[in-house]
Amino acid sequence: MNSVVLQQPGTIVFGEDSIQQLAECRFITSSEQILMLVATPLLEALAPSVEAIKASGKKVELVEYNFPGEPTFAQFDTLLAISEKFNPDCIIGVGGGSVLDCSKLLAALTGNTQKLAEVVGIGILNGRNRKLICVPTTSGTGSEMSPNAILLNEATLAKSGIISPYLVPDACFIDPALTVSLPAKLTAETGMDALSHCIEAFTNKFAHPAVDTYALKGIELIAANLQRACENGKDMEARAALALGSMYGGLCLGPVNTSAIHALSYGLGGKFHVPHGLANAILMPEVLRFNRIASPARHAQLALALGVEKQSTDEATALAGIEKIAAISKACGIPQHLTEIGIGKEDLSELADIAMNVTRLLKNNPREVTKADAIEIYTKLL
Secondary structure, three states, X not given: OOOOOOOOOOEEEEOOOHHHHHHHOHHHHOOOEEEEEEEHHXXXXXXXXXXXXXXXXXXXXXXXXXXXXXXXXXXXXXXXXXXXXXXXXXXXXXXXXXXXXXXXXXXXXXXOOOOHHHOOEEOOOOOOOOEEEEEEOOXXXXXXXXXXXXXXXXXXXXXXXXXXXXXOOOEEEEOHHHHOOOOHHHHHHHHHHHHHHHHHHHOOOOOOHHXXXXXHHHHHXXXXXXXXXXXXXOXXXXXXXXXXXXXXXXXXXXXXXXXXXXXXXXXXXXXOOOOHHHHHHXXXXXXXXXXXXXXXXXXXXXXXXXXXXXXXXXXXXXXXXXXXXXXXXXXXXXXXXXXXXXXXXXXXXXXXXXXXXXHHXXXXXXXXXXXXXXXXXXXXXX
């Protein structure tokens, strides 16, 4: 059994209305100046927590996050300037993956001599001297659990990953009630993103038994509840299951990470500004068809976790699982073809070039992906 490094927040609070406990968190009670980065739609829901923290004598700088799409380097620098001026000893991020990624980097780079461009890559960040709390409000990115942050480099139109143990939050509060207001479209896209985290961790070249447990349970929870949550956003049982599945997916991101689905999605997000979860959802079935021949038994086990009945062969079971993923995606209203989101044949070579540069993820894929393979996968999705 290969070695693996598991990293996760030291404090994880999970449950409906758990946000009401935020002000009592020891990382807040031991701080004096707290910067809260909050997605605009969550400002009203967070107001009681903000007031409770202020009432305890803490100074709070509330920063509204309203950037569209994935955050760029320039947008992050704007936030960093605010943080440097306020000089917090604790940073709280409340929102989707973009908000959490920015919060993680704010905690690491506020008061740090390193600049954002200097820490892109794996293990380059030199430390963090600000406390960090993450509160996810989508069930998708798993950022609250992971050592990863992804920003868009507007100069290259490529996503840049910063991966470091210093980006793992001190605490996270996962409150399914905060996801109830998420529209069905975003519920579907973020849910498929979480599913891809679990699937790519399980089918990964570097998959590990210590991570498989999280991945399989995440797959089971998301597959059984995503359509329910899309059809009825107030279904708290489904919302809680998705939140837990997303948390498990986040736990997979550090020790094992993702592979070709994410690598091939990078150009769709960076070049064409396709939402991350949507890009992964469209790509997922075709990439899995490509990968399954590398490990049929593994892909069959994945299918069983999706709720598919065992077929006569591993190959047949694996294919049934892929069809189940496509059916869930379609039932949740997600487009099934690249042409539906404005991507044409003339774009495929450039998309493949971008994907080929995402070597930190492609190396994890169970089957080698060449540029010709990438173009063929994209072509099948037109």
